[in-house]
Amino acid sequence: MTSRxxxxxxxxxxxxxxxxxxxxxxxxxxLGTGRAAPETGPRAADYxxxxxxxxxxxxxxxxxxxxxxxxxxxxxxxxxxxxxxxAREVLERLITEKAQLQVARETGVRVDESLVDQAEQNIAxxxxxxxxxxxxxxxxxxxxxxxxxxxxxxxxxxxxxxxxELEQRVKVTDLDIEQYLxxxxxGGAGDPALTELNLAHIxxxxxxxxxxxxxxxxxxxxxxxxxxxxxxxxxxxxARENSDATGAAQNSGVIGARTADRLPPLFVDATRExxxxxxxxxxxxxxxxxxxxxxxxxxxxxxxAAVTQSHARHILLRPxxxxxxxxxxxxxxxxxxRVEAGQADFxxxARENSxxxxxxxxxxxxxxxxxxxxPEFEEVINALQPGQIADPIVTRFGVHLIxxxxxxxxxxxxxxxxxxxxNVVRERKxxxxxxxxxxxxxxxxYVEYREPPQ
Numbered sequence: 001m002t003s004r005x006x007x008x009x010x011x012x013x014x015x016x017x018x019x020x021x022x023x024x025x026x027x028x029x030x031l032g033t034g035r036a037a038p039e040t041g042p043r044a045a046d047y048x049x050x051x052x053x054x055x056x057x058x059x060x061x062x063x064x065x066x067x068x069x070x071x072x073x074x075x076x077x078x079x080x081x082x083x084x085x086x087a088r089e090v091l092e093r094l095i096t097e098k099a100q101l102q103v104a105r106e107t108g109v110r111v112d113e114s115l116v117d118q119a120e121q122n123i124a125x126x127x128x129x130x131x132x133x134x135x136x137x138x139x140x141x142x143x144x145x146x147x148x149x150x151x152x153x154x155x156x157x158x159x160x161x162x163x164x165e166l167e168q169r170v171k172v173t174d175l176d177i178e179q180y181l182x183x184x185x186x187g188g189a190g191d192p193a194l195t196e197l198n199l200a201h202i203x204x205x206x207x208x209x210x211x212x213x214x215x216x217x218x219x220x221x222x223x224x225x226x227x228x229x230x231x232x233x234x235x236x237x238x239a240r241e242n243s244d245a246t247g248a249a250q251n252s253g254v255i256g257a258r259t260a261d262r263l264p265p266l267f268v269d270a271t272r273e274x275x276x277x278x279x280x281x282x283x284x285x286x287x288x289x290x291x292x293x294x295x296x297x298x299x300x301x302x303x304x305a306a307v308t309q310s311h312a313r314h315i316l317l318r319p320x321x322x323x324x325x326x327x328x329x330x331x332x333x334x335x336x337x338r339v340e341a342g343q344a345d346f347x348x349x350a351r352e353n354s355x356x357x358x359x360x361x362x363x364x365x366x367x368x369x370x371x372x373x374x375p376e377f378e379e380v381i382n383a384l385q386p387g388q389i390a391d392p393i394v395t396r397f398g399v400h401l402i403x404x405x406x407x408x409x410x411x412x413x414x415x416x417x418x419x420x421x422x423n424v425v426r427e428r429k430x431x432x433x434x435x436x437x438x439x440x441x442x443x444x445x446y447v448e449y450r451e452p453p454q
Contacts, residue, residue: 049091051448052098057091062453065090087453096438099445101154104161111157112325115394119152163396165437170429172422180425196307196370198257198296199267200235205244206288222282222289229279235293244288256382257296257308257370267292307370307412310381311405313363315349316356318398328399332392335401339389346389346403355398367408369416371423377402
């Protein structure tokens, strides 16, 4: 996870749908599994550990965030730092977030309730359930639903603030692209952001604190499944019938095409030497035992690179004082209903209503390669089948209604290859800009340390 999003390790993964949730390596507590949930209720021993511009941070806040990070690190197979060190790091992140939230409030950044709804719906979809069932499971696992939504709201608010502050600071020149390509040639394996993997996955889950006999039984099951897969049984069917990963019954264990920097390091390392069709040995994480199969592996941005391109169209409405995000979503939802009922034409609605340059062409966005759209927009396109229309979504540009028209496999032209690299370089520069901006905000805040967190 890059530095720009480090402070968002939990909620950004929820709102943006990072791949952890798709693989049973959830950034959130595993709902309905009986595993210990983060402590969210008040504790008698609570006390103030720091004050940021007169706003307190309590020991409970630090402990709750620590529990979330510990679970996330364990499920991703990452090394666990010493607890005292983690407490200091979590406190510093909370101080940084508090200072940034104060800036957001002071400068009028707002998050409409509909955007929080969208983030909650994303999480429910990632878990393969409806929102009411998501809330029911949260209550069963001791997670306060209102606090969860407030955390989501704060993280979306922070992302909006960062987008506004950083977008204009980052420029990518042709010289930057040439230097990046030169560095990749000299560096051998190169940037994981330019390696795309399409993986399938079987998880045999192991509860936390499981007795040795149960762990051994789970490992034996995983090894038996691997043996069956290597003997020629259909991996998709084995995943559907046996995997404990979220959504495996629906997606046959397929994680989907993602760049290596958006996959757990555990999976990337295990598949580094494999070719398409190859399978890992049984690998272990805190979530259980995994078998990973490489479906596709490709290098982006190089000569002869091929990608899956999408041809989509959209209608964009930009919220104004007269049109709230909620109203825009409702209007677009009505457009979707009318198009699906055959009562309206998508292209005509786009020409008459869309506030995007594509309106004159009926909302047509042309053929797009991975990385050409903002992540939340691209995620929706990737989840659609040709002809499908998604529910309205909100991005930094406004509210969109998206229809996927068709897909194709295509070799990138030299110009398209450079655009892929341009996007990678831009993300790297955004990471660097975020570090400097966050330090500036932190430096302007008055911070008083009280008692150390426990």
